[in-house]
Amino acid sequence: MNRAAIYARFSTDLQNERSIDDQLALCRTYAEREGLNVVATFDDRARSGGSVMGRDGLLHLMDKAREHEFDVLVVEALDRLSRDMDLAGIHKRLSFLGIEIRAVHEGVVNTVLVGLRGLVGQLYREDNAHKVRRGQAGRVKKGLHAGGLTYGYSYVPGDPGKRLIAEDEAEIVRRIFREYVDGQTPRDIAHNLNRDSIPPPRGRAWNASTINGNAQRGTGLLQNELYVGRLIWNRVRMVKDPDSGKRVSRPNPKGEWRTVEVPDLAIISPELFEAARERKKARTITHPSHQRRPRHMLSGLLRCGACGAGMSSNGKDKSRRIRIRCSAATESGTCPDPKTFYLDTVETAVLDGLTTELRHPDVIAQYVQTYHEERRRLAADTNARRTRLERRLGELSREIERLINAIAKGHGDPAVLGPQSTTLNEERKCIVAELDQVPAATGVIALHPAVLARYEEQLNQLQIGLAKGIVAGDSESAEAMRDLIETVTVFRDPLRIGGIEVEIAGRLTALLGENAFPNGVKGVWGKVVAGEGLEPPTPGL
Template sequence: MRAVIYSRYSTDLQNDRSIEDQVALCTAYADRHGYQIVGRFEDRAVSGASLHGRKVFDLLAAAEQRQFDVVLTEAFDRLARDTADSLFILKHLDFLGVKLVSVNQGQAETVNLVIHGLMGQLQREEGARKVRRGMAGVVREGRNPGGRPYAYRPVAGQVGRLEVVEEEAAVVRRIYAEFLAGNSSRTIAHGLNRDSVPPPRRSLWNASTIHGNAKRGIGILNNTIYDGRLTWNKLRMEKNPDTGKRVSRENPFDQRQEVEVADLRILDAGVFEAARVRREATRKPRPEMHRRPKRLLSGLLRCGVCGSGMSTSGKDKSSRVRIRCSAHRESGNCPDAKTCYLDSVEELVVGALIEELREPRKVTLFIETYVAERKRLVASSQRNRSTLGAKLARVQRETDRLVDFVAKGLFSEEEVQKQLPALRAEKQLLQQELESVPHEVETVVLHQRALSQFEVKLARLRDELQRGIDDGNSEGAAAIRELVDSVTVYPNRKGGVSVSIRGKLDALVGARGFGNLGVVNGGSGGPFAPPSTLGTGHSVGGNGGSGRGT
């Protein structure tokens, strides 16, 4: 019977020879039982707590192609340390008629797999508890359990001991002094970037790096170590079962551990507490916490220079709201400091939409042009399908031939392993090319009734704007959000503004999968004009491409 070997070890702290030892054990077992080894699957320094990002799925894919009859592994917990994952693997292998055999635990069946899977899961969880217990002991001794806070570095030869980096400590003191002097986090970040002060991790200082999150205890202004107090267990990491990625969760305050580390104090007495009081006094709800948009175009505006979002930036003497690039405000990373009036942008967007909806022939022409182009691409791509299919068949034949040579003893596994990566890479590229070939395009039908309904709603919205009503939750605002994906704003030096509207035609046509088909300068040609009628100025062509007529 043909067999493959699966091996794994958990972390890069373990011996890399563990894989070779497991393979040797499984190979000896195969020799004793008359199995013919035809392949290997291995995961190095990968946890068994999740299947995501592991070669287990490659193994199951090979099983579906009937490449082997048996899966050999040292122990069931090498495949998974989660009971549900173990049963998932066994169920799929059983369906494909492939046996799962552990050298130490025998052939897998539901009962013994559940028992061993549960033992592996309990061992993993107990190991995690012991690690946390050890970290708690490290904190009690005044040592750092992990991670390097800004303004500190580890002491050579003393595990967990930190020492102050005076150059960075001076930056921390500057941040607190400016904050207590009344400067905002944005202003402080601008100044640090202007003075080319190296940030903790990213290429630039941001406001969030400074003010962070008070509840989570992150950010320069929230880190108690600057006040001579080492706080641990603020967060815990949990794996998302759907993605396998680790996500952070806040721990209750009564579970956090804090010890005095006077030798690591950077700030003078009372400075940290004074900053905390000011943060509490000036804290406002974050914009993303609002359940509904506050204004008509909230969340839709983009800077025409850098592409970042735009946000309100105060009012003039007549109470007209200004908007400005958020990246310029937060970090000074965008060179465009110009502001423009929100009501001017809103009027331009609404007017452009109404104008285009009154001329459905433009939408129809765009659809016809788009469908014709898609059909041309399909016809061209179909001619390549046979060529790509022949290449894929050749790669598969070469792969099968190498495996057959190993099975017959003509080639060693080491010789084959040198050739397989190139074949696999070529196969993957060919499959990606095939997936990129567009499929046949269905007929797209314009909803005439939708045009008139949207036009009525937008006309009502224009009346509201002229009366000074800017409600992000009105019926007209909802219509805007159905029609518009984003609005890119281009302020000019004379105080004027032009916009580029990225539209969504799904609301107007009967097509499936035709989101964001086209946009154009809102002042010259309208948001849904076909590529052949694009005007001058800033514009984006069909299907989200940039430039005129694309």
């Protein structure tokens, strides 16, 4: 009795959990009628058929197919597998593995049926998308909304697309525009709104970006022309990345925008809106990150210990020492402990801590131990893969030899056995090619001397930088530091020199873990792959 697997899916436009159970039941009935033994079921819930990405059930099915755990795949209909031309790719891969696809309503699937269903499915999706866009355009032309809810407005129950001014939020919109025109910055405005406990459009707090937005996309409260009774639609379009399956926003040319006057939805006067726009134009400059490299050793790496937000420069004192402060405190006033620190104090603490801790024998020993453990794990995975491929290669060689002998002795129909032998030989060639890419079985790989040499070189650069006294503009020393560090979290600690404690996160403990630092400088490392400065790439592992 042939082993069968069942696959079921329902899409995001049919949110019905029962659909999966119904499909599985239908497929089981079909399998029993056809004398198939169901050995596995796979499903994807609320997943579009327009892409194989993000469909764990289908990907798991393909993995099991490569392991030859079933002979027949049963689906209710081919569009459950895919509504796209990539249906042909799925069929081709399963056919190569000797697995037959059967659809309950269509029987055994062949190349012609796959091509037709894939083409029809893709055309259906594209046509449906055009109809949705056409429907949205018609709604916008009537002054109705085709998107989400904008701050300052409310839905009209039973009348989709219709909006009403929400007076409580509208008053906040007017306040934001007035304060901005009066000279306050978006940061100041956000800070004041959070201080007054005004709920934001989304998230937990107001931020400057909520008010400012993006000039190219026309986002942000200060750039939303709906507040002066002008509805603009089709600024952006959503396209699906064929590799990731994710929808990506792309701005449309201005000539494709659709503008409709909706004076009944105006919240502020055109004069106030234009005044805000003119002030914004006068203040717009290119972001500094697009103009120059990081100015300081820890630029972009600092985090606030009280709330986790980034930290940025907050001016200088009379002696020209640079202060740093939590960005959340500056942007929205939401940090629970908005303390200001001196940048040079933080830099000194980081350098002193690293150069002391990273040379500790326990750190180096832990590094070597972790290196060996990871190499053993990778070698075991590689050896297991090679063993599996070699086993399958042996099976194929024996099966091909059996078919050839049968043909030679006249024990079978060459017209049937010949193509079977050809199919098996194609799979054998693929496995031979795959084996060529898999390293030979190996034992534990010794620690390459260049690894520790490079590590020591990094520390030497840090010591040189410390001896010089790292200052702004010393880019070579700053880059050496940034090669080892991911983030530095700053905590207030009055009992320590300088009144701070730093928690350093970087590439070393990506391999070692938190126990790498024995003397108190903590390691909470976000990345799990070592950086280039600590471990050179090893081909094949």
